[in-house]
Amino acid sequence: MAEFIRDLKRTHSCGELTAKDVGKEVILFGWVHNRRDHGGAVFIDLRDRAGLTQVVFEAEAGREMHDLAQELRYEFCIGVRGKVVSRGGNVNPRLVTGEIEVHAAQLAIFNRSETPPFLIEDKIDTAEDKRLHYRYLDLRRAPLQQTLMKRSEMNAVTRQTLNRLGFLELETPFLVKYTPGGARNFLVPARLSPGKFYALAESPQLFKQLFMVAGFERYFQIVKCFRDEDLRLDRQPEFTQIDLEMSFVTQDDVFAAVEELVTALWSEVLGVEIAKPFPRMRYEQSMREYGNDKPDLRFGMQHVDLTSLIAEFKGAGVPMWQSFATAAPGQIVKALRVPASANFSRTETDKLEEIAKGMGARGLARAKIGETGEWTQSPLAKSIAKEARDAINAATGAQAGDILLFQFGKEAMVHTVLANLRLHLGKRLGLIPEYGTPDPKRADSWKFLWVVDPPLFEYNEELKHWVAAHHAFTRPHDESIQYLETDPGKVLCYRYDLVLNGFEIGGGSIRLHDPAVQERVFAAMGISPKEAEQKFGFLLQALRFGAPPHGGIALGMDRLAFLLTGAESLRDVIPFPKTQKGTDLMTDAPGDADPEQLRELHIAVTYKPQT
RNA sequence: GGGGUGUUAGUUAAGCUGGUUAUAACGCCGGCCUGUCACGCCGGAGGCCACGGGUUCGAGUCCCGUACACCCCGCCA
Numbered sequence: 001m002a003e004f005i006r007d008l009k010r011t012h013s014c015g016e017l018t019a020k021d022v023g024k025e026v027i028l029f030g031w032v033h034n035r036r037d038h039g040g041a042v043f044i045d046l047r048d049r050a051g052l053t054q055v056v057f058e059a060e061a062g063r064e065m066h067d068l069a070q071e072l073r074y075e076f077c078i079g080v081r082g083k084v085v086s087r088g089g090n091v092n093p094r095l096v097t098g099e100i101e102v103h104a105a106q107l108a109i110f111n112r113s114e115t116p117p118f119l120i121e122d123k124i125d126t127a128e129d130k131r132l133h134y135r136y137l138d139l140r141r142a143p144l145q146q147t148l149m150k151r152s153e154m155n156a157v158t159r160q161t162l163n164r165l166g167f168l169e170l171e172t173p174f175l176v177k178y179t180p181g182g183a184r185n186f187l188v189p190a191r192l193s194p195g196k197f198y199a200l201a202e203s204p205q206l207f208k209q210l211f212m213v214a215g216f217e218r219y220f221q222i223v224k225c226f227r228d229e230d231l232r233l234d235r236q237p238e239f240t241q242i243d244l245e246m247s248f249v250t251q252d253d254v255f256a257a258v259e260e261l262v263t264a265l266w267s268e269v270l271g272v273e274i275a276k277p278f279p280r281m282r283y284e285q286s287m288r289e290y291g292n293d294k295p296d297l298r299f300g301m302q303h304v305d306l307t308s309l310i311a312e313f314k315g316a317g318v319p320m321w322q323s324f325a326t327a328a329p330g331q332i333v334k335a336l337r338v339p340a341s342a343n344f345s346r347t348e349t350d351k352l353e354e355i356a357k358g359m360g361a362r363g364l365a366r367a368k369i370g371e372t373g374e375w376t377q378s379p380l381a382k383s384i385a386k387e388a389r390d391a392i393n394a395a396t397g398a399q400a401g402d403i404l405l406f407q408f409g410k411e412a413m414v415h416t417v418l419a420n421l422r423l424h425l426g427k428r429l430g431l432i433p434e435y436g437t438p439d440p441k442r443a444d445s446w447k448f449l450w451v452v453d454p455p456l457f458e459y460n461e462e463l464k465h466w467v468a469a470h471h472a473f474t475r476p477h478d479e480s481i482q483y484l485e486t487d488p489g490k491v492l493c494y495r496y497d498l499v500l501n502g503f504e505i506g507g508g509s510i511r512l513h514d515p516a517v518q519e520r521v522f523a524a525m526g527i528s529p530k531e532a533e534q535k536f537g538f539l540l541q542a543l544r545f546g547a548p549p550h551g552g553i554a555l556g557m558d559r560l561a562f563l564l565t566g567a568e569s570l571r572d573v574i575p576f577p578k579t580q581k582g583t584d585l586m587t588d589a590p591g592d593a594d595p596e597q598l599r600e601l602h603i604a605v606t607y608k609p610q611t
Numbered sequence: 612g613g614g615g616u617g618u619u620a621g622u623u624a625a626g627c628u629g630g631u632u633a634u635a636a637c638g639c640c641g642g643c644c645u646g647u648c649a650c651g652c653c654g655g656a657g658g659c660c661a662c663g664g665g666u667u668c669g670a671g672u673c674c675c676g677u678a679c680a681c682c683c684c685g686c687c688a
Contacts, residue, residue, distance in 0.1 A: 040645040129680050229687040
């Protein structure tokens with residue numbers, strides 16, 4: 001008899017047979033998704049990556065085959081030869097292939113399966129650590145398969161689009177020299193240079209600039225990056241970027257290229273046409289109204305800055321606000337208005353305070369607005385001056401029944417607390433979903449935004465000097481350069497972040513290619529020319545050999561896929577992700593090193609696990 | 612480094628103020644069944660209640676600690 005695979009090749013997938021195929025002899029390979037054994041007839045849903053097809057094994061089609069069919073269980077890997085038959089009145093409308101079924105004439109069990117630890121169903125109801133332990137089974141689920149197939153498509157569209165725009169796909173090394181600053185690097189011992197280490201590249205940043213110096217003009221790469229930092233819902237220790245760099249461009253040119261790419265992804269993978277150009281917002285406005293540089297513009301509830309108002313009223317009579325009677329740098333007062341329609345109970349407001357405290361707040365002062373604008377249920381009510389209260393009501397637009405939430409103190413803390421409270425309230429009030437996009441086919445479900453013109457430096461309290469907010473090679477605005485020596489905090493630059501629905505999906509800059517300005521930038525950070533040479537020598541040297549003006553961006557491919565597919569977690573768009581502690585539950589990485597390996601590397605482990 | 616939530620059959624969960632033999636559904640095993648597609652029916656097996664201490668006559672339940680997973684702050688910028 002003809003043997004499957006050797007003689008009998010697969011003719012169709014399990015997702016494509018319809019009424020027009022009735023009468024055909026077909027050969028299908030796949031996994032037993034479900035079985036319904038009626039004694040005389042065994043029904044099997046056969047699954048492959050394309051879908052499900054019902055296969056029927058009837059007693060009269062052959063005793064031997066029917067007996068074998070009764071042995072089938074979940075996840076057996078099988079081959080079937082049979083005839084496509086119309087289901088007549090028994091159509092299953094929930095299956096693409098529901099009009100037909102395959103009446104089997106020949107069955108082979110390629111491999112039996114142990115009872116799987118969880119069922120391979122679309123609906124995920126298994127704890128994530130168990131899914132990760134048996135990731136190869138989890139990846140059999142249709143939603144994950146579809147997500148990864150979309151990701152594959154995204155890769156293809158990225159390559160097509162960027163090729164069309166004249167970008168060259170060039171590779172850069174993973175094993176690189178450690179450069180200080182930025183993310184913590186993973187270290188790799190260099191056996192051939194005893195006692196020395198490579199770093200795993202946290203990004204191809206320096207190398208892509210060298211491609212520009214070399215004259216490639218337009219570079220891109222879909223590339224893994226490695227950062228040894230703590231994980232979050234949207235952060236993995238190894239992740240993928242669409243990295244690109246362009247010569248002879250302004251910021252607007254970079255935006256145009258990226259918008260071309262992103263709209264192509266949404267159009268071709270999702271079938272949604274996103275309007276170009278994307279809106280832009282200045283960094284200053286983003287911080288003021290949303291408390292971070294990645295505002296979710298799907299809903300309002302902006303922060304209201306009351307710092308100058310409180311200073312104007314000399315603290316407004318409120319004891320807690322006396323330190324704000326005069327505006328002090330780095331200290332702010334802000335409010336968030338919860339509309340009356342939220343109908344928040346006391347308990348719920350208390351819960352908000354707990355959330356705030358969890359993020360470093362000392363408390364969460366609040367005020368419920370009464371019919372005549374008076375404040376109730378508020379620790380501020382007794383002491384607040386009436387004029388100040390009315391001014392705050394006016395500034396926040398507070399109406400009767402609304403609740404005002406106040407946060408004051410260090411700017412960074414106030415921003416963190418209120419930015420997260422705003423998102424929490426947005427979800428709680430149903431203005432945005434917990435995750436994903438309820439209506440992904442609608443263009444206005446997608447709020448793309450460029451956040452532009454941020455400061456070049458930020459002041460580091462610990463180091464007591466200015467440090468680069470992005471990296472030291474970002475080009476300042478020409479009109480800002482005059483402040484490099486006198487007021488570094490005022491220097492804005494050509495750095496930009498692309499934000500989608502509250503997630504940063506990309507960031508980049510126009511690079512600084514003028515050695516004279518570069519020197520002044522280093523000086524502002526207290527870095528001497530000699531020191532700069534030590535840290536960034538090869539790049540600085542390269543820039544002195546006729547470097548073209550250039551700039552670029554890196555887009556987070558995992559986050560793009562995460563948002564585009566509406567996944568619940570970044571882990572759902574990565575085939576083999578790590579846990580929050582950076583471990584792999586399937587392979588049990590990281591593991592111990594063999595003493596012999598360590599000897600070869602001249603490494604001694606001094607860590608002693610606590611007992 | 613810090614805060615929060617969780618951990619009970621293979622899986623998902625229930626188990627109240629501590630009280631006899633820890634429940635259910637799905638899955639698993641055996642039997643019956645030719646039109647099911649969440650197939651159905653009959654029967655059965657399956658548990659160190661995460662781990663270690665403590666309180667108590669008695670702990671799945673209360674307390675402390677540890678581990679692991681997830682979410683957040685710091686970190687990543």
